[in-house]
Each structure stands twice: as structure tokens, then as C-alpha cells.
Amino acid sequence: MTSDDSKIRPEATGESAVVLEAVGLVKRYGGVEALRGADFQVRAGEVVALIGDNGAGKSTLVKCLSGADQPDAGTIVLDGVPVVLNSPTAARKLGVETVYQDLAVAPDLDPAANLFLGRELVRPGLPGKLGMLDKAAMRARAIEHFRRLGVSLPSADVPIGALSGGQRQSVAVARAVLWASKVVFLDEPTAALGVVQRDRVLDVIRRVRDQGVAVVLISHNMPEVRAVADRVEVLRLGRRVARFAAADATLEQLVGAMTGALSHEDAS
Incomplete structure (x- = not known):
């Protein structure tokens, strides 16, 4: 099997600068290593979907990047400057907001x-x-x-x-966007919504992106990911194992990367 630095496919080149980046994050909970050198990045004005199976480390990565938890090792970079996000309040002051499932x-x-x-x-x-x-x-x-x-x-x-559920979710997203100058994390924003309500929330996400805010979408819904994301980053066993341009990625590739059938990262 080739290394994580092997290429799956070229990543879509964005002109905007990287707003938020994780480099080699490690997080342990007792004897459990939830993050094992995880990398991640999102650019201004793009939607990046963060996907992975249960236990892949998605929630832990988001907690570290939103100040709810602190990594044991690695670096978090905001606008090219290493930062310490020691609380959600500290993250919010730097323009990073999070919308959780409970709203x-x-x-x-x-x-x-x-x-x-x-x-x-x-x-x-x-x-x-x-x-x-x-x-x-x-x-x-x-x-x-x-x-x-x-x-x-x-x-x-x-x-x-x-x-309605979709309207409440839209209000929660709008609240985060009102205060976020850099990044908004959305944790399963369309869970338990009907088709019409889901589409309205996805439209709000696109409008947020078009205003230049970076959006990170955590979702298990692969059709939704392909419909709204510009890029997809895949976590597996606490590490980023793949990156895709969402428009080019097939469902089989996304599922394969999540399950380990594909485990090569585009290092471009």
C-alpha cells in the first residue's frame, strides 16, 4: 500500500488564502489516541466537507479547531499565524464559530x-x-x-x-455567521430535516460561502456533501487520509477513503 502522500487526484486549486489549518494534531484521552497527526485546511470562501466513519476523529478535530478542546501536539494556524485556542470564547474572538447539532x-x-x-x-x-x-x-x-x-x-x-426544524437550523447558522469573520463549523446541519428544509439550509450555506466566510461541513450524507462542498477531506483512525475536489469525487471514492479501501492523500 502506498503512503499517505500518494495522490488520489489533483485537488482543485483555490485562489483564496488558507484561513484555518491544522498541522499534525495529536489528541489523547487516556490510552485512546483520537487524533494521530491529523492535518486539515480550509480557505476563505469555500465549503469543505469533513467526513469519516464513526471514531475517525471528526468531532475531536472540530473540538480542537473551535477551542472546545486542546491538542496534545501539533499546530493550529489562523491566517498564517500559529494560535492557541484554549477556549470556545478565544476561538470566537478570532472569528471562529461552531453550530452543533443541538443548535x-x-x-x-x-x-x-x-x-x-x-x-x-x-x-x-x-x-x-x-x-x-x-x-x-x-x-x-x-x-x-x-x-x-x-x-x-x-x-x-x-x-x-x-x-420549523429547517427554519431553526437556518437561524442557528445565521447567528454563527453574524459573528464569524473567518470560519463556521457546521455539525450535521441537516440531520432530521425533510428534503425541502434541507435544501433551504444548504442554500444558506452557499450564501455564507459566497460572502467569503470559510465553511466546514461535518456530514454523513454523501449526496449532500457532493451537492454543497467545494472540497472533501477524509479522516480515518485519527488522520487525514484523502482530499478530493467534490465535483470530481464519486460516491465510491468517498466511501472507499472512509473505509480504508483507498488511503492515499493528495499532497499537492
Whole structure:
């Protein structure tokens, strides 16, 4: 079998710079080595799908790159500069946001309040010093943000809990994008959604990419990956084993890389 540096196929060459990169990340949990020198990179204005079988290390890699966990070895590089992401707050301050499967939305609050949850705008002057929120400004900014991303809601005032699953997911993605200047991680963003709702969320992802934000999509849905991703990076047993241009990759190649039938990395 050839080494990981052998080529599967040429990777699509992007003109944009690499925004976030992992080089040789190692992460151990007791005697279990979840990451074994994992590499990863995503460029500005592209969607990269991160795929792999259960236990491949996807969740651990995302946790390390989003500040939820710290690697035992290796380097994380943001805009060409090595960084230490010792907490999710540190990652967010550097423009890295994550949307998890549980969404972490407040169902009793409206979409605008959810967008600014924990980052509320206060009114100018003395009212702001007294802690009074500028609800009108947050609502106006939220409506414009939703419009720009193509997020369609029945009302800006309806509680999140009254929205459909696809609409709630779109609000969660929009919230991350509002604050992310660099990278957004999306963990199975269309899980349990119907076809129409899934397509709407994928359209939001494309709009995010078109605004120049790097999007990392973690998904087990191979047709979805091929439909929305520009590139695919495959993890297996804690290492990146393959990279593909999504437009050229076949389902057989993706599954083969995940299962070990193919285990060669494009090192271009």
C-alpha cells in the first residue's frame, strides 16, 4: 500500500488564502489516541466537507479547531499565524464559530434575540449604562442579516420554538455567521430535516460561502456533501487520509477513503 502522500487526484486549486489549518494534531484521552497527526485546511470562501466513519476523529478535530478542546501536539494556524485556542470564547474572538447539532437556541425568544444572545446591543447613553437593551436595533439588524442570507421566516417576532426544524437550523447558522469573520463549523446541519428544509439550509450555506466566510461541513450524507462542498477531506483512525475536489469525487471514492479501501492523500 502506498503512503499517505500518494495522490488520489489533483485537488482543485483555490485562489483564496488558507484561513484555518491544522498541522499534525495529536489528541489523547487516556490510552485512546483520537487524533494521530491529523492535518486539515480550509480557505476563505469555500465549503469543505469533513467526513469519516464513526471514531475517525471528526468531532475531536472540530473540538480542537473551535477551542472546545486542546491538542496534545501539533499546530493550529489562523491566517498564517500559529494560535492557541484554549477556549470556545478565544476561538470566537478570532472569528471562529461552531453550530452543533443541538443548535443551542432559546426556544422562547424570537429570532433577533437568538442572534444576539449573549452579545446583546444596549441603548446609547444613560439607558445603556443602566443595562437597557436596544431591541429595535437588534431587530433591524437581524432582519437585514436574514435577508442577506436568504433566510425566510414567517415573522421576526415569532418564538424560535414555533418555527420549523429547517427554519431553526437556518437561524442557528445565521447567528454563527453574524459573528464569524473567518470560519463556521457546521455539525450535521441537516440531520432530521425533510428534503425541502434541507435544501433551504444548504442554500444558506452557499450564501455564507459566497460572502467569503470559510465553511466546514461535518456530514454523513454523501449526496449532500457532493451537492454543497467545494472540497472533501477524509479522516480515518485519527488522520487525514484523502482530499478530493467534490465535483470530481464519486460516491465510491468517498466511501472507499472512509473505509480504508483507498488511503492515499493528495499532497499537492
